[in-house]
Amino acid sequence: AQSVTQLGSHVSVSEGALVLLRCNYSSSVPPYLFWYVQYPNQGLQLLLKYTTGATLVKGINGFEAEFKKSETSFHLTKPSAHMSDAAEYFCAVSAWMDSSYKLIFGSGTRLLVRP
């Protein structure tokens, strides 16, 4: 079975500060990993993904994440937070070995950006 743990339901940073959102996963097979962002009253937008190949992946809006197999982690970072980054962020792992490729989500981290 696969699972995702996101440490910290809320993270608060100052504008211009480093953003670090933590995600750890459990998977019996090489995982496909995703970060989605949800702005208030909107759907889930893909930020970035890791499937195979380069372990440092870059996404939209200046975000990036690094797949670390030894740590079973896929933390999301951004060097400098912007007010518009305030949203909820979800880490997910794909059950690609099943026929469905369903996504299993973490509980989410709400990012607050202080002026």
Next chain:
Amino acid sequence: EPEVTQTPSHQVTQMGQEVILRCVPISNHLYFYWYRQILGQKVEFLVSFYNNEISEKSEIFDDQFSVERPDGSNFTLKIRSTKLEDSAMYFCASRGQETQYFGPGTRLLVL
């Protein structure tokens, strides 16, 4: 850029009533999904659909739920007799290769 659309954006219904949530997936995608998010909780998988049949469903997806692709473009989720605990945001997604693209969701409120 192609996107997944969902209607209605909001639905209020009485307990015991039937509701149908509609989705139009991205046109060249073949795999479709429904997820739900109860307020303040994580996004949960409900069902996946491929080649006009369910490929996987969760424990949540009991006999009260059904899915259908009635006309080759729409993908619907029906809840036959709604319960208070069905109140949630329901997301449709369609998959191209390994990535799922989500619609904006339908917020369902059961009174």
